[in-house]
Amino acid sequence: MKTNIIKIGLISLSLGWFTSCSKFLDVSDELAGGITDVEQVFDNVDRTRKWYGQVYNNVPDYSAIWVAGSSMANAWAGYTDELYHRLANNTGKYGNWNSSNSNNHRWGTLYESIRQANIFLEKVKPIVATGVSAAVLTEAEVERYKANIRFMRAAYYYYLMEQYGPVPIITQSKTLQDELDVPRNSLDEVINFIDSELRGAMMGMEQEPYHTQLDYAAVPTKGAAMALRAKLWVYAASPLFNGGFTEALLLANSDGKRLFPDRDNSKVQKAVTALREFLDYAEQGRYELFKNTGTFNPALSVYGVFQDYNKEIIWATSKDAWGTATNGAFDQFVTPRNEPSGLGGIHVVQELVDDFYMADGFPIKNTTFLSASPSYSETGFGTYDGIEVSRMYIGREPRFYNTITFSGKKWHISNAETQFYLGGNADKTVPDGAPITGYLLYKRMNRTVYGRSATGAVTRRYRPSIIFRLAEFYLLYAEMLNEVEPGNPDVLRYTNMVRERAGLPKLEDLNPAIAGSQSLQREAIRRESRIELATEGQRYFDVRRWMIAENPVGQGGQGGEFTGMNPDGNKAAFHTRRRFQTRYFGRKNYLYPIPLTEMQRTKGMLVQNPGWDR
């Protein structure tokens, strides 16, 4: 009897186990929480939106100057003839670097964003309300989102092109079963792809700027797409990408396909047309150069454009990296050491200081297009803002005072003089943030941000981080138009609009010979954009697309001896130029190398840019 019970028990126990046999290994089925399949993202409104938002992860942030290796931040201002800072120095980019230097590469991270965008475009669909969820994704929202994502994907390809030239175009999300080792597309293919994507996307994007709907002000609109398309053709028409980089003309994939096209003059006209289309759109009251309210004041205008959202902004990101007066970001590193919490680390090179005009609109030394201003002198001292400063800093244009902290300039709130000379209150004896060049960056600093509580002071002040603003496109239009039609009065008209906002006279009033002269206008426009867009992340790429980066330092050159003031000198001896750094520029530096790891991963499909060893 007893044994029978045991037997039955055993048998039933075994049966119990055997019946569950077929499901015995389905252990992971219990891991059903969270997302287990990409379809679960696109069946859900909230998740779809979050996937969509993630695509914007790599929107460039030009406020991020105090950075080292980041890809989509503004490391560029530190790498070009504008700034010097310690973090930029740490990346090794001032020297002769090679393709194993992994700093600032956009390759990996942008292709991740492109995959994110591809999956979105493949999977997104309208979602109807169900009994348990009232959330809805309408057909119209889907179309809007898709248009925005096509724009972002095109923008990411543009940012890849800006850095590497031609790159592989990938429009479908891949798995391990796909061919992953793909060659670079030709530059024309990349340009035409971006162009057609932007043309397609802009129809579905918001047609008007969000100037009055600030809750969407960081979402790109038709204006951003038109602007990007115009800039794309400017690059396509510029020497670097338009037959001027002779070494690159020989570059071919392993199947013999050439990557860089020969010179094609029609591209310049295309750029002019695209810019004109954008400006026609902009000038219907959609975008305008920022000017202060009340009586026009150039100094307040060139300051104010960066302080609050305004109608000059075509595209801005909602990210920003200004930080606070005390948290180790931009604001603290532009504050001199003598001010509370100041870490004074973002230094302006003398070459940029010298390129600002005088208030009379003339440069400080003779140029091809303008002669030196009679009011400029480098000897002795004068009075600026009640302080005795070198005469170098007297009578300069408003953008100079908005961009540069020089020895003798008064800091806001404290009203204290900043002294970089030996024996001064912010001299080289401070351990970090000592004056390297004798200047700090001031542009885009807010004049209420202060490291200590004081009347009228705050420790944090938000400012939009601008990607595109109208002034840049005025200058691009002038530049391109000058290349096809130098006699067109618009060339100077658009340049002068930017000058006028900065309080400077018209170019042709200063030198009538400029008008209609292609070469003089070209020089004048390049100088204007260097000043107007200083440290906004454009100069690095501009000197490359113009192919002037191999010139001597001071004429667009990026290699050679860079100078600043002499921090070893007392107040009298400080104001002499002194070499502080020698930078390297070789023709290979016109384009970034494909990252070495990518060259190691490819089985001969990817070819390296000219001049890079491997």
Add this chain to the structure above:
Amino acid sequence: MSNTTQLNIDLAGQYVNRLTANRSPDDIFKFMLFTPPHLFPAIYSDGTLATYRIVGDGNNRNPFNMLYNQGYRKEFSTRIQSNVGINQDLKIVTKGLTARANLSLDYEGNNRTLRNYGPSLYYATGRDAEGNLQFSQSVSGNPQLVDPVYDDDGRDNYRNIYMEGAINYARTFEQHNVGGMLLYMQKENQRGNDVLPYRKQGLVGRATYSFANRYFIEGNFGYTGSETFAKGNRFGFFPAVGISYFVSNEPFYPDALKDVLYSAKIRLSMGRTGNDNTGGSRFLYRPTFVTSGDNAYNFNQGISTNGGTNGLGAGIFDQRFLNNYIGWEIEQKRNVGLDLGFFRNRIELTVDYFNNERTGILIQRRTIPGSAGFHANPWQNYGIVHNHGVDASLKSNHKIGEFTIGTRGTFTFARNKVLEYDELPQNYPWMQVTGTRVGEQTVYIAERLYTEDDFIRTQNPNGTYRYQLKPGLPVPTRPGNAPLGPGDFNSADLNNDGIIDNNDRKRGVGHPENPEINYGFGLNVDYKGFYISVFFQGAANTSFVIGTEGSGTEAYTVWPFTWGIEKGNYRKEFLNRWTADNPSQNVMMTRLHEGYGNNISKEASTWWMRDASFLRFKNLEFGYTIPKNTIQRLGISGARAYIMGYNLYVWDKIKIWDPEMGDRNKGVSYPMSRTFTLGLEVNL
């Protein structure tokens, strides 16, 4: 239960209750090694509890207090093993057929309670006029033991369920031996904080045939499923086949030869086995999605006067993507063996040569182009490792008069080679992993110690010296600009670029830590009830690097003063060191530094690499078995008295700790113990 049915029920249980010091022996031993003995005594002569003058962090401790004055802990562990089996003879169906089923359930539970004690601790500052010690209080504590608390860190539960059912067939038809088996099994185990159990399920089959005890053939297979793979790819098929030939059983085998080579058998086998261990992460085929953290971007669609607004929330993106193809790692095994018996099997020798190849080793791919845009390198069955070697054992038995002498020895040599690692081309060939052995050391090549001649010396105002390498000498990259001077070691600049950096670390210096050669040998001698037995064990072709790396209390603890002048490893071996007065190259320790962060010589290099081969006198037993006729009168069936020693001596080249404790800083923990046992065994 009947003539043909047999039921087994086995139950075993163990309940252990341990009372120990609050800190683990390992922990206490570590602090014994790196607390300098001159700072304070174990306990002051008047009974006052001693410690550092300032207890700045948890690493300033007096090991004596850890042992005696920190309270205690109680550990409880319960182990239950149960097995129910049933055997059924199925001779009613056909002779030789049997069936069995087994179910076993094991459980182990470990729990721990702590009773903490933290009394006040003092540091003696001097003596008063009467000679009494004067103290400053370093730690203000509680003179009472506190209430016991349950220690979550000590919780460790384990369960294991195994079930199988099998049908066996074994029968002899004259000279033919036939056997067969088919088995179904499933098992499940879960340990500690595993959320989900590990499971396996499979079918095993075997067929054997032999003829006249001369020709043997066996085939078997396993068809095994693992829970860790995707449905449809869970099962692996692992067949194997073996043949053997007992030459000496042949009728033609000459008797004359039999006097020497008494028995001889040749074996050949090949087959496949599988491994489903995916390392730390389970269910690698499943996609993962990132929905939070720094990289999940909250897209603020709006811009207000105070920053971004109208955010969509943390972004979502795919990390690891669905890969249902992930499956078993396969090992292809090939084996040739010889079993030989000499002199009536007084000497028996077995030798095997094996040649195996593991393919489909699960690795994270390295060569996937970035343009694919994957957020994580995908996993794939991709790696290949080859492994071959020799296994041998030798046994002998002799009787010389009253002496019985037995010897035994084993020897294994195995060498592997990484054939596929999906490696990116390294900067230099000496950095390559492919083609080397698994676990090879990657180290700097220490050439010599720097001497005064290598530097330009300048004197600081405070009298100390500053050293700057002479131009032309390769410059080492140093963590945090660590000072460099004479007595630090100088590494070879393998690529001659003037800088000593990661590119100058060579893979494949010495041997991997896992020994390639393992061996053992022993001897037994019996004489009239007295017996002695010894056993030696050894390993060779193994290297390791002492010091370097590690984290927490194991970080660089090998060196003196590695945590500042009050903490480090205080072994007398380090007295053999480089000093300015005795700038010898032939020393163990490089120039002393205070704090490991400032020690340029801490890098893993040939300076710290040691040959880790050893020979251990593992066992010695000496005893006397009392003759039966002597003791049976006492009503005892057998008795034996013996003395046994374990881990008696080790011949090695590490010297400062036992080579079997391991590399890096593992020697700074509880050592291997030597034990002696005196025993009397009485059987009633």
